[in-house]
Amino acid sequence: MVYQIDLSGGTIVVTGGNRGIGLAISEAVANAGANVAIIYHSNPQAEEAAANVAKKYNVKTKAYKCDVGDISLVEKTISQIEKDLGTPITGLAANAGVSVVKPATELTTDDFHKVFNANVLGAFNSAQAVAKHWIQKQQKGSIVVTSSMSSEIYNQKGLNEPLTQIFYNASKGAATNMVKGLAAEWAPHGIRVNALEPGFCNTEQTSGMDPKIRDWQAKSVPLGRFSEPREQGEPCVLLFSDKASYITGSQLRPDGGFTAY
Numbered sequence: 001m002v003y004q005i006d007l008s009g010g011t012i013v014v015t016g017g018n019r020g021i022g023l024a025i026s027e028a029v030a031n032a033g034a035n036v037a038i039i040y041h042s043n044p045q046a047e048e049a050a051a052n053v054a055k056k057y058n059v060k061t062k063a064y065k066c067d068v069g070d071i072s073l074v075e076k077t078i079s080q081i082e083k084d085l086g087t088p089i090t091g092l093a094a095n096a097g098v099s100v101v102k103p104a105t106e107l108t109t110d111d112f113h114k115v116f117n118a119n120v121l122g123a124f125n126s127a128q129a130v131a132k133h134w135i136q137k138q139q140k141g142s143i144v145v146t147s148s149m150s151s152e153i154y155n156q157k158g159l160n161e162p163l164t165q166i167f168y169n170a171s172k173g174a175a176t177n178m179v180k181g182l183a184a185e186w187a188p189h190g191i192r193v194n195a196l197e198p199g200f201c202n203t204e205q206t207s208g209m210d211p212k213i214r215d216w217q218a219k220s221v222p223l224g225r226f227s228e229p230r231e232q233g234e235p236c237v238l239l240f241s242d243k244a245s246y247i248t249g250s251q252l253r254p255d256g257g258f259t260a261y
C-alpha cells in the first residue's frame with residue numbers, strides 16, 4: 001500500500017498560519033485533510049489567506065485575530081475553535097515569531113519584550129491552552145513549536161560577521177529547551193511536543209535582507225540555497241500524525257545541512 005498520512009477528522013491550530021512558514025504548515029496539514037484554525041496578529045490579509053486554504057484543499061478554515069502573548073485571548077480563542085470548525089483539535093503548530101536585528105549595544109527592554117512575547121511566552125501560552133483543553137477532555141495530541149536552527153548557533157551575515165539578533169537567538173534557545181520540558185511533563189497525558197528548527201527560508205522575515213547577505217548565507221548551506229516554506233511545512237505533517245507516535249521532545253531541523261559544519 002502507498003504510504004499515506006491522513007489528518008482528516010481533526011483540526012490543526014497554526015499560530016502565524018496566515019503567511020510564511022505558518023501558511024506552509026496550514027497548507028500542508030490541509031492537504032492531509034485537516035481543518036485549520038489560523039491565528040494571526042494583525043495582517044489584514046489573514047482572512048483571505050484562510051479562505052484560500054479552504055478552497056484549495058476543500059477543508060474548513062477560520063482566521064482568528066489574537067496576540068499569542070495574551071493568555072486570556074489565547075484561551076478564549078482555543079475554546080471557540082471546535083465550535084466553529086466542528087472537528088476536535090488534534091494538533092498545534094506554535095509558529096508565530098518575530099525578530100529584532102540590531103547590535104547588542106542598541107537593544108532595548110522593549111525589543112526584548114517584543115521578541116520574547118511572541119517567540120517564548122506566545123509559544124508557551126498556545127501550548128498550555130491546547131494542552132489544558134486536551135487533558136480536560138482526556139484526549140491525546142501533538143504540538144510542534146517552530147523554533148530555529150538559531151536555537152543552537154549564532155547567525156552570520158558574512159564569515160565571522162554576526163547578524164546581530166541576540167534576543168531572537170536567545171528566544172529560540174528558550175523555545176527548544178521549553179519543548180523538552182513540556183514533552184516530559186505532558187507525556188503521561190499522551191501529548192507529544194517537538195521543535196521544528198528551520199534553517200534559512202524564503203519568507204517576509206528574510207526577504208528584506210541585503211541580497212549580498214542572502215547570497216552569502218545561501219552559499220554557506222551544503223544544499224546551496226534557502227528553503228522554500230513548503231519544505232518546512234511538509235515535515236510537520238509527519239509530527240502531527242500517528243507515524244510519529246514515539247517522537248517527542250525532539251528537534252526536527254530542515255536546514256539543508258547548514259549545522260553539519
Ligand SMILES: NC(=O)c1ccc[n+]([C@@H]2O[C@H](COP(=O)([O-])OP(=O)(O)OC[C@H]3O[C@@H](n4cnc5c(N)ncnc54)[C@H](OP(=O)(O)O)[C@@H]3O)[C@@H](O)[C@H]2O)c1
Nearest residue numbers: 016020021040041042043067068096097148198201203205
Ligand atoms: N524565515 C526563516 O528563515 C526562519 C528560519 C528559522 C525559523 N523561523 C521561524 O519560523 C516562524 C515563522 O517565520 P516566518 O519567516 O514565516 O515569519 P513571518 O513571515 O514574518 O510571519 C510571522 C507570523 O507570526 C505572526 N505573529 C507574530 N507575532 C505574533 C503575535 N504576537 N501573535 C500572533 N501572531 C503573531 C504574524 O502575524 P501577522 O501576519 O498578523 O503579523 C505572522 O503570521 C517564526 O517563529 C520564525 O522565527 C523562520
